[in-house]
Amino acid sequence: MSVENAPVVDVDEAAIPVEKKMYYRFESNDKKEFRVSELAIQQSETLNRLVEAMGYTSEDVENKPAIAIENIDGKTLKLVFQWCEHHKGEAIPVDDGSVPKIVEIPEFDAKLMDIDNGLLFKLIWAADYLNIVQLLNVSCKKVANMAQGKTPAQLRRVYLLPSDEEDEAAKRAAQEAQDPRAREVEEEFEERKRQGGNSFF
């Protein structure tokens, strides 16, 4: 089954005959609705805390409006929930602080992230916002892997990195656009620093 066709909602309810699984409803900022299992939600620390705080019953989930996720669009949210459903029940990794970090990208995740850079960018933002640790790990690894085999000139193009000259020009433009009074305060602050003052006040 391709990733595109993978169901967002797990329909294999027969696997847990005793306890009925609860599916929460979420709505993206472009009004697309998703039903996500309770277990899958646990992959997101943000959503997990949110639903715990809401304390919805099965009836509430059906009768109350879907939970709105304001800053994520439907296309991105679909990928996020596909990932959560696929990895539901898995332990959330704890960062051991090792540098460089060794992250394996599973086949499913690699296919899921076989998307254009714009959408990958949104997926990373969503993983960060929803605090989905492992999705953030694999998506960041995917971005890191883009650097493999690249020269500095190629890296500038891949990551759209401005040169030092462009950075300087942007800084000058920002300073010129700054409020004149704020600039005066900043200059005064710099002057006092040069004179050896520890505090502006």
Place this chain on the structure above:
Amino acid sequence: MKLLNFPLLVLEQILISMNYPQLFFLSFCSNKTKRLISLFKYNLIEFAFCFGQYALRVFFTDKNKKHCLVCKIFSFRAGAVSRNLTIQYPSRPFTEFTDHYRGRFAVFCTPNIRDARVFIDRWLRKECCDNLNNAIFFNTTGRPFDDTLLVNFGQKRIDRTTMPTVPEKYPFDKDDLYYIGGGSDKLITDGSYYAERFDGKFATIAYWDTYVVFSVWDKRPW
């Protein structure tokens, strides 16, 4: 994708997922990227840059270990990551550079397949890099190496069904894997090419995307 538009915590995650050669190449992009790497890669301290005629050497200390990175990145020629050794004259031709090399692990950043072939020929004649355990040829153009590299190996391949005593994976230690980038699952020995040197040492060679992994075994592993 504008890398610098990511939130700082995400940026940190991306940078700590990169291996050393990638980070150093990134650090050459601008002063801002260099500052970011210094900020997040808190264990990389004491940077020192040394420009030669054709090469740039970067010395750095990673916790208690001293490293030297030699890059000819500006001409896209050769470069190396070295541990255990400071290379004396890295701006000379590649063969002279390998003649001086006494480290046990190296990453040669070279798009020139001839350099890799010359290196293997010389190693088989015991003319260079005799302390070497593992070397990675890293194609900076991003293209895989072609098969002509294997001419010296007579197209002999490891087949673990008939050579069950060969380890399933290359025995890289964790530090070496940092340089290669990625997990150990890809470093499968099965299918690698191999050759025997006159003094009984064995070399294996494996392809992995833009990398060629050259490994030395003290004795026949089967």
